[in-house]
Amino acid sequence: MTCPLLPVILCGGSGTRLFPLSRESYPKQFLALAGEQTMLQQTAMRLHGFEGDVAVAFSPLLVCNEDHRFLAANQLLEIGIRHADLILEPVARNTAPALALAALHARAGNEDPVMLVMPADHVIRDMDAFHHAVRLGYGLASEGGIVTFGVVPQHPETGYGYIQYRREQANQAFPVEGFTEKPSLALAKQYLAQGNYLWNSGIFMMRPSIWLKALVAGRPDILSCCEGAMQAARCDMDFIRPSAAAFESCPSDSIDYAVMEKLPAHPEWGIPISVVPLQAGWSDVGSWDALWSVLDRDNEGNAVVGDAVQHHGCSGSLFLSSSRLVAGIGLKDVVVVETPDAVLIADKRCTQEVKAVVAQLNQKGNKLASQHRKVHRPWGWYDLIDSGERFQVKRIVVNPGASLSLQMHKYRAEHWVVVKGIAEVTHGDRCFQLQEDESTYIPLGQTHRLSNPGTQPLEIIEIQSGSYLGEDDIVRLDDVYGRVPPVSKAA
Template identity: 70%
Template structure:
């Protein structure tokens, strides 16, 4: 979905001027995952702003706008969350074209989805229809309604689902923040003034950014604009019929997935089902078999297995909070972890041992490092490994192995043109990721483990 979002405007360069690459805002813990996904999507040169802590979408858009204006430019920004599905790309791009000129003139434009059923999980936009025009003035917003009110909105015809997509000039957003949330704006300004560059990433100052209040774009600004015409910030909406869905919960994934005659959606090749109805079954690493399921979500990943009634998918966040309270590692990170050089997957672990599958990208290198509590055995599965062990440097080919004792400096590098895959067996009294002393690192991580 991130890849689809980053490439959603491809093909519009002839009608709308665009930056050479997109600007992304994400948490610093996701930086290597995001960079890897962009590479897989063929997107190069993207600017990635790293939030040191989650502060919701309003601060995220604010630091993006401040960066966009840093070169004394004032571009039109299209803010797109990465958890949206757009089935009809042509219709979406037509809506963007419609909104562009309105936004270029200094207006705030949101995109409203023409509802096809009385949805109770979305907020609604109330607008004043403009005859013979495809852009309308927004009159107000309504929170997620009950079923009866949702049916009334659908019958009324002057209500649209709030998509959470926005188009406006960078300066327009900053002006709106001056009126609505000056405290948030000041914190973000301080964070960007003290920002530092780290490889392909931009890191806003942590202390300043963390001092910002947390709020969404809608609550902080958008919903306040119709009541304050004196600010001179006109809020408009472009109706959109593009097969949009906010995939914020697993029941939404079921809705946008292809279903069989019994309403079942299957993701993955290792799924069997019998006498099931209206259910979603997802498999990513092993067989998932369902018998007699009704209205259920079953999601299997290497990390965990989720089973939930479709009516209760919004309650999953409470389970995540429970994991966090117990300091469970899965509350914060996946089993598969992305790094600037590639990724690793912890495939097995037990008392005094851990087994990892490690993939190193072509031309990439791990840091020169040592461990104070563990030894490592490396077995090359695919590719050629360039190994540094103390004063020695040698090559390992497929089916060859080496041993790194506790306290020995070592480095792993892939100097070939194909991904390098190894199996690493760690043994020792302590196997935590913080047992790394970096002696040299091309990614600037010698100060701390990253």
Template identity: 55%
Template sequence: MHQVLPVILCGGSGTRLWPLSRAGFPKQFLVLSGNTSLFQQAVERVNQLGAADITVGNTLVVTNEEHRFLSLEQLREIKGVNATLLLEPTGRNTAPALTLAALQATEGDQDPILVVTPADQTVQNPAAFQQALQQSIRAAANGGIVILGITPDKPETGYGYIQQSGTAGAQGEYTVAQFAEKPSLEVAQAYLAGGQHTWNSGMFVLRASTWLKALQHFRPDIATATQAAWQGKTIDAPFVRPSKEAFAQVPSESVDYAVMEKCPGSSYPIHMVSLDAGWNDLGAWDAVWQVNQDGHQDAQGNVVQGDALLADTTNTFIHASSRLVGAVGVSNLIVVETPDAVLVADRSQSQNVKKLVQQLEAKKREELSLHRKVHRPWGWYDSIDEAERFKVKRIQVKPGASLSLQKHHHRAEHWIVVKGTAQVTCGDKVTLVTENQSTYIPLGEVHRLANPGTIPLEIIEVQSGSYLGEDDIIRFEDTYGRG
């Protein structure tokens, strides 16, 4: 019996899908194809790999501290999945991330087979995915490394390639001859014509001990530093946190560069199992248009998500988040509307959205990392209006949740309950405020908002004062461990 642990690598910010994907709510948590997020789809796919000879155990999610509650909330919406969240205090790329998962997997002298997948891909044919991954599990059971290679259908220049050699083994696995960097168009055309190359999917299957041994062989610096951070871990189930100080010293490197690309011809055999399952890594808005063509494309090749009206428009993707978008007489465009930013791009240039992101970073614009609607462990807030000396927010608090006990030096707040019941702490008084009632929090007063009810609480908050930044907050008590 093959014991399998799914490993979901849930880092990254997906900047090429700005303005929908941002650091505070990145690509993997978005619903871009189907009815669930890419992260939820990844978790569900790898939890459906069980067979007569394969058992699937606890899912390991490697994500960062900032996204812990977002990950947990989306996991709770998936029935029958138990997960442990390994929280990186800072991003160190995929090699240290996988090492954390392998160290967790080998606790108690276990050595399961890890099925490792990024959290931000989509697959159109789940049955083909399941078959290929089951083959990979069986091929990796003897200690080898198996990488999933995507059967190419075009001369793609945006992916790395895997060159195979020899004939297929018992599980359809080929020996990997070498890895190739992203090629020129001419080289990509030659790869496609030759039939010996597949795209590198970033999905791997291998025993936990195999990864730890290979990493120690090829990159002992990463292995030693990550082990030191792991030894200093703290556990607050379902969260496991490596030492913040030690993890900051771990070299940043990808799985590919650290180990995989060094394996061909070494003492660590690496094989490739081909995957032809409608895979896409949704690396740019053009890819989102492509994967939504089946069943969502109109007769003119347009794909629309949200409220939009089109006239004389062809081969265009429109995503409308909060208002009506109209398009007249245009072709081959990407239009993405959010409450605080609108992207218009030529579809063929959608990879270059990163150039806008670089400008946002240089200008230190808030739109780089936060949406107007910001998710928090207790719910969310939406900043619907602001000007000099005032800001208006719509706030939702989950049933049973509460904000921190806090105070502000520069602003007062008025709260109007529009749905549910609020428990309001203001100074030494605790009161219940119900629908259509309001309360006032004076400047400098210690206060807290909580939802004691069974339905979401919604309030309108009006802030007034000389400074209204999110950093004007002193927390005294916080359920979610924020400073």
């Protein structure tokens, strides 16, 4: 009997390298960068249509940041995945602990499927080639090995790690001899000349029992913390919450450092490691120039996204617009990214330096490093349109059937004007509906709730006024999303 194939999606990531479009609160895996679907959605559907004798789990297993739980769940719902298991990391601890949580959960009930471990923020264009590679790796993984997928290099890239393999004739999977972190340009050129090096894609296959065995040998401290976190885990709606206290004590380490780089030197662990060459249009979209390389381009090599135009001699450039017209004249090999609250202009050769810009913003306490003007919530989203001394204006959209928490504010009052749809308003002891162009006033300290009883999105304009307008001025009294600490930090 064959082992089922379980997609495991690692959905962490801070979103710094694609600033300003990607932010900590809305990183790149939740963006539609290379198609109509978001990168998470594309990853979740990556095994759809997989042919062979292997049974593929209908729903993937996700490990994601607790703050992104509703984003991840809603995006899966949009593509028809309703019962995925979502493990919520209370803090970021890199990929090795994240995979440990997934393996421990997958082993529950004495099951031991083959896990296909995929980052949520990669692009793969050739699904047939990807499925072929997965079929090649499946047999080795089901027999107790660890399989990694190495991308056939197209040029001497210094932004990726490399996998060295031992050539064996008539094989389509090769023994791994070693891993190398991001090399110098001279070393990358040498690797290509040797012909037995592949880019490290960060995609792996193994049984949960094998990953746990590898951690026993290589990082027992990580395994111990994750076991404690999962033993004390609790279920909340569709989410699995490991113990925060246990997981916070876990060391931070990557899959590569914790295990993969050690395996070739430790045959006594009894875990063979192989690499399957992958030629499937892969990219980790780790920078703006990487995104440019996977987008459709015109005859001059320009990629244009959104309401953007390039004119008069532009070449080799990326123009991305989110909210207004962007025009370029006489530009070569540049990146222009426009969002409602920030604009990036960069030489395409320097896009790896975006992380330094984000670090500088964080150092100065600038919230733009982590938050968009448009903020997503489990019930919908809001856009901060304008603000000033003692006031701010928001455009709020509530999804059909959704509602905000029952709450009150200590320092601000609110005016609501319905622009589109029907609003159901709880106002103290009263409950009433507002139609388009109708309004209500919520005085300071008044208990209130906004709901959408309709089948179309509800859109309102909210005007806040008061001595303090921060998002932590919310006292939740009841909440359908389980967010009811005595005082919480977000609407």
